[in-house]
Amino acid sequence: MAQSSKKAVDNEPQNWLDDHGDYLYNYAVSRVSSRExxxxxxxxxxxxxxxxxxxxxxxxxxxxxxxxxxxHKIMDHYRQIYKSDKNKVDIESGNIDDFFDQGVNxxxxxxxxxxxxWSEWPDKSINxxxxxxILGECLNDLPERIATVFRMSQLEDMDTKIIxxxxxxxxxxxxxxxxxxxxxxxxxxxMLWLDKS
Amino acid sequence: xxxNALVRQxxxxxxxxxxxxxxxxxxxxxxxxxxxxxxxxSQDTELTLKEKWQVRIHIIGCKLCxxxxxxxQKMNSLLKKNRKISNKEDLEKKEGLxxxxxxxxxxxIDKNIS
Numbered sequence: 579m580a581q582s583s584k585k586a587v588d589n590e591p592q593n594w595l596d597d598h599g600d601y602l603y604n605y606a607v608s609r610v611s612s613r614e615x616x617x618x619x620x621x622x623x624x625x626x627x628x629x630x631x632x633x634x635x636x637x638x639x640x641x642x643x644x645x646x647x648x649x650h651k652i653m654d655h656y657r658q659i660y661k662s663d664k665n666k667v668d669i670e671s672g673n674i675d676d677f678f679d680q681g682v683n684x685x686x687x688x689x690x691x692x693x694x695x696w697s698e699w700p701d702k703s704i705n706x707x708x709x710x711x712i713l714g715e716c717l718n719d720l721p722e723r724i725a726t727v728f729r730m731s732q733l734e735d736m737d738t739k740i741i742x743x744x745x746x747x748x749x750x751x752x753x754x755x756x757x758x759x760x761x762x763x764x765x766x767x768x769m770l771w772l773d774k775s
Numbered sequence: 776x777x778x779n780a781l782v783r784q785x786x787x788x789x790x791x792x793x794x795x796x797x798x799x800x801x802x803x804x805x806x807x808x809x810x811x812x813x814x815x816x817s818q819d820t821e822l823t824l825k826e827k828w829q830v831r832i833h834i835i836g837c838k839l840c841x842x843x844x845x846x847x848q849k850m851n852s853l854l855k856k857n858r859k860i861s862n863k864e865d866l867e868k869k870e871g872l873x874x875x876x877x878x879x880x881x882x883x884i885d886k887n888i889s
Contacts, residue, residue: 591888595881600871617876621883628887678808685806693842696849709853731819732854738819749820757815764846 589640598641611718623648659726660745716766728759800836804829807840814844
C-alpha cells in the first residue's frame with residue numbers, strides 16, 4: 579500500500595483513532611466545556627484529516643499534523659459559540675455578577691460577595707495540576723461566551739488583537755468580558771478552595 | 776498601666792486616621808465596581824496615568840479592592856506558569872475517549888475509508 583516510504587505503515591488512516599484518538603480527545607476536552615463537544619471535535623478532525631491526507635507531506639509527525647487540524651477545529655468551535663444566538667444573552671444581560679451594592683452604597687462591594695482573605699491560599703505550596711483542575715471546573719460554570727474568550731486569551735495565549743478581530747468585538751467589549759470572567763473565576767476558586775481547606 | 780493607656784490612645788488615633796483615609800479615598804476615587812474593572816483591565820492593557828492613580832489611591836483605603844487586585848495577580852501568575860509547563864505527558868496519561876465515543880467515531884471513519 580504505502581508507495582511513499584515517508585508515509586510509514588503506522589500512519590495509515592485506519593490506525594489514527596487507535597494511535598492518536600485518546601491524545602486528541604484529551605487535548606480537546608481540556609479546551610472545551612463538555613465531553614460531547616470534545617468527542618465531536620475528534621471525529622471532525624479525523625474526517626478532515628482523511629479528506630486531506632494527500633496534503634500531508636510526511637515531514638512532520640502524523641500526530642503533530644492531526645493536532646494542528648484539531649487546533650483549527652477548536653478555534654472554529656470557539657467562534658461558533660461566540661456567534662451563537664443562544665449564548666448572546668450572557669454578556670448583554672445587566673449585572674449578572676451582582677458583586678456590588680445597587681442601593682445606598684452603590685458601587686461598593688456587597689459584604690457577602692466581597693473577596694475573602696486567601697490566607698492559606700496558594701503560593702508555592704499550591705499544586706499546579708489541582709489549580710488547573712479547579713480552574714477548569716470554574717470555567718465550565720461561567721457563561722459559555724465569557725469562558726470562551728477567557729480560554730482563547732489565557733489558556734491559548736492568543737493575542738488580544740487577534741481575538742477581537744476573530745470574534746468581531748471591540749477592545750472595550752473585550753475588557754468587559756475578561757473582567758466578568760476574572761471576577762467569576764476568582765469567586766469560584768475562592769469557594770471551591772476554601773471549601774477544601 | 777500607663778503603657779496600656781498610651782497604646783490604647785495610639786490605637787484609637789490610628790483608627791480615626793484609618794477612617795479618615797478610607798473616607799478620603801472613597802470621596803476622591805470612583806467606587807469599587809469601577810476600580811475592579813480597572814484592575815482587571817490593567818492585566819490586558821496599559822492603564823492611563825489617571826486610571827493608574829485612581830487604582831493606587833483607592834486601594835490605600837479599600838482593603839477589599841486591594842485583595843481583589845492581589846488575587847487576580849495570583850491567578851494570573853499561576854496561569855502563566857501553567858502555560859510554560861509542557862503538558863504533553865499529561866495528555867498521554869489521561870483517560871481518553873469513552874468506549875461508546877470510540878465506537879461511534881470508528882464506524883464513521885470506517886465508512887469514509889471504504
